[in-house]
Amino acid sequence: MKKILIWNNKGGTGKTTLSFQLICEYASTHPESKILAIDVCPQANLSELMLGGLNQGGSRHLLEIQGKVPRPTIAGYFQIRLPSPYTIPMFNVFDYVSTPNDYNINIPKNIDIVCGDPLLELQSTAISTLANTQLPGINTWFAVISWINDFISKLSGQYDYIIFDANPSFSMYTQIAVAAADLLVLPVMADDSSRRAIQNAFSLVYGLKLPSEIYAKYAFAEKLKEANQPLPKVHLIVKNRLTQYMGAASAYYSVLTSIDADVSKLLVSNPEIFDFTTINNGVVEVRDFQTTGVVSAARGCPFRNLKAGTLDLLGRRVQVKEEYRLNCIENMTMLSHAVFNE
Numbered sequence: 001m002k003k004i005l006i007w008n009n010k011g012g013t014g015k016t017t018l019s020f021q022l023i024c025e026y027a028s029t030h031p032e033s034k035i036l037a038i039d040v041c042p043q044a045n046l047s048e049l050m051l052g053g054l055n056q057g058g059s060r061h062l063l064e065i066q067g068k069v070p071r072p073t074i075a076g077y078f079q080i081r082l083p084s085p086y087t088i089p090m091f092n093v094f095d096y097v098s099t100p101n102d103y104n105i106n107i108p109k110n111i112d113i114v115c116g117d118p119l120l121e122l123q124s125t126a127i128s129t130l131a132n133t134q135l136p137g138i139n140t141w142f143a144v145i146s147w148i149n150d151f152i153s154k155l156s157g158q159y160d161y162i163i164f165d166a167n168p169s170f171s172m173y174t175q176i177a178v179a180a181a182d183l184l185v186l187p188v189m190a191d192d193s194s195r196r197a198i199q200n201a202f203s204l205v206y207g208l209k210l211p212s213e214i215y216a217k218y219a220f221a222e223k224l225k226e227a228n229q230p231l232p233k234v235h236l237i238v239k240n241r242l243t244q245y246m247g248a249a250s251a252y253y254s255v256l257t258s259i260d261a262d263v264s265k266l267l268v269s270n271p272e273i274f275d276f277t278t279i280n281n282g283v284v285e286v287r288d289f290q291t292t293g294v295v296s297a298a299r300g301c302p303f304r305n306l307k308a309g310t311l312d313l314l315g316r317r318v319q320v321k322e323e324y325r326l327n328c329i330e331n332m333t334m335l336s337h338a339v340f341n342e
Contacts, residue, residue, distance in 0.1 A: 044116030053300030
């Protein structure tokens with residue numbers, strides 16, 4: 001079972017859209033595989049997409065799930081950990097797992113999800129306090145940072161892949177997701193803020209280029225090292241939402257080559273954090289999905305199941321061209337091959 005986190009600490013890089021399309025594409029073409037999505041995000045956008053999107057009742061279905069007892073969301077699981085932060089309580093792991101196809105027939109049946117939940121924000125301070133409590137003989141930080149790993153240990157190997165979608169922060173709930181992952185996929189955009197964001201991501205996760213030695217002993221990487229636990233490997237950098245016409249002289253090209261240069265330097269100085277050895281093996285480009293992507297997300301319908309033609313979008317008629325839909329599928333097939341090493 002491989003555990004893959006799709007994350008960047010910068011918003012707007014398309015990580016949730018990529019997560020949705022990637023999970024559905026792989027599941028559609030590999031019906032024998034079982035995938036669990038874990039939405040570690042208070043906005044729960046991936047959950048809403050899986051449950052039907054804006055146009056097909058995704059928000060309503062998510063509220064319905066969040067109203068169940070026990071609450072079958074990531075925050076519902078965290079809720080039972082708050083009174084038992086350092087020892088694993090008795091619980092049925094599948095009380096917290098939903099099957100999107102029960103709500104949205106466009107989603108392959110071999111996908112399950114632990115839904116996101118706005119309660120994560122309310123829980124964040126309590127989780128941080130528990131992690132930083134000093135108790136003799138207990139590494140409280142590591143006990144808390146292992147909550148999702150504790151959850152996964154009860155799944156009895158029923159899934160081939162676990163895909164995490166986490167929000168653009170490095171709050172405690174994000175760190176819990178990072179600690180559970182084997183591999184990290186970093187989406188970036190063709191802008192300079194993305195270049196800074198990827199540098200920040202390497203600093204936050206791997207403790208690289210910290211502004212002062214003062215921060216070193218508090219760094220996430222150092223704490224995991226003290227607990228003899230591995231960090232996730234950088235598996236892929238996804239240059240996302242590239243425009244169709246992007247010549248060598250464009251500002252986009254300049255920024256993206258700068259990102260390549262930064263990563264190339266790290267491949268030499270810190271090869272241990274990557275599971276690829278050259279830029280060509282670790283970077284992929286994904287074109288902008290444009291109108292097809294908007295319609296796909298609004299309808300909670302992945303590209304492979306989306307019908308071309310004139311479709312309803314919140315009372316408006318929108319044209320989805322078959323050529324563009326096939327281009328989107330081609331992009332996701334390429335990304336699926338890269339992420340799942342096919």
